[in-house]
Amino acid sequence: MKPVSSAIEPGNERSTRARVARLILEHGPVTAAALGERLGLTPAAVRRHLDALLADGMIEPRTARPRGQRGRGRPAKLFAITDAGRSAFEHAYDDLAGSALRFLAERMGAEAVTEFARSQVEGLLRRIEPVMRTVPEDQRVNVLAQALSAEGYAASATKAKSGGDQLCQHHCPVAHAAAEFPQLCEAETEAFAQLLGAPVQRLATIAHGDGVCTTHVSPVRIRESKETGR
Known part of the structure; x- marks a missing residue:
């Protein structure tokens, strides 16, 4: 079943969003910056796709504090696939x-x-x-x-x-x-x-x-x- 929000989006938007989700599946948990670098997307575009995937329950946010900086520095925000997101990939049979x-x-x-x-x-x-x-x-x-x-x-x-x-x-x-x-x-x-x-x-x-x-x-x-x- 497709997320409701994808039904009214242009094809290229759905395709890019699917690529974002696939990268998170294969390489997650991953940061928004890393996704942008791999896909050649602007920070604004990455945030738009991440927000939509979060709203659809396909991904979830996580935090990870940089190594060697215990208790210091801003925790990195990561994105990981959810069970619902995983089930959207090739689970039909x-x-x-x-x-x-x-x-x-x-x-x-x-x-x-x-x-x-x-x-x-x-x-x-x-x-x-x-x-x-x-x-x-x-x-x-x-x-x-x-x-x-x-x-x-x-x-x-x-x-x-x-x-x-x-x-x-x-x-x-x-x-x-x-x-x-x-x-x-x-x-x-x-x-x-x-x-x-x-x-x-x-x-x-x-x-x-x-x-x-x-x-x-x-x-x-x-x-x-x-x-x-x-």
């Missing part, structure tokens, strides 16, 4: 997926759901595994993030402070179904480990109410672990 999985579980049992979840990620494995063989190991997480983004997961990869890499998925098209059927997340995690050739650990998921699906990728490769017997 989430309810249908949940209904189908419930039907499958009732008729054939939980194991059938697990098999279905694994079959869903097989396509991802087939598409990405050949590419993974051609890139250096230290670039595989970035390549996986790009592949996931192409499939609508708005993924990003960063180096983890504790070592290894951190893979974040800022959007999940089947978040509600995954909340009821964790097999979907489990199968995806198994696929990540296989693609990256490294141990992975899920730290947070949108399905469980977290803002982002976060996966830690260990710097220790599975092959090395097997060779050393550790």
Whole structure:
């Protein structure tokens, strides 16, 4: 369902507003200044779109005090996507997926759901595994993030402070179904480990109410672990 305010706006306004919302989804929480720089918008234009998104409940304001200035300085104003805003992005088939999985579980049992979840990620494995063989190991997480983004997961990869890499998925098209059927997340995690050739650990998921699906990728490769017997 489209926000009421967008129904009477010109097409270019709706398009720009959608881009603002998408950037907040993918990179938020983010400041208005950062949004303006990325989109080439004036401060007034950014404020206009942010005010409309706030009024529609698509985003929410947050504050973050600059590092190293405890108790001093003006807190930075950030904008983050809300549950309502997240649901506006490609969730059209989430309810249908949940209904189908419930039907499958009732008729054939939980194991059938697990098999279905694994079959869903097989396509991802087939598409990405050949590419993974051609890139250096230290670039595989970035390549996986790009592949996931192409499939609508708005993924990003960063180096983890504790070592290894951190893979974040800022959007999940089947978040509600995954909340009821964790097999979907489990199968995806198994696929990540296989693609990256490294141990992975899920730290947070949108399905469980977290803002982002976060996966830690260990710097220790599975092959090395097997060779050393550790």
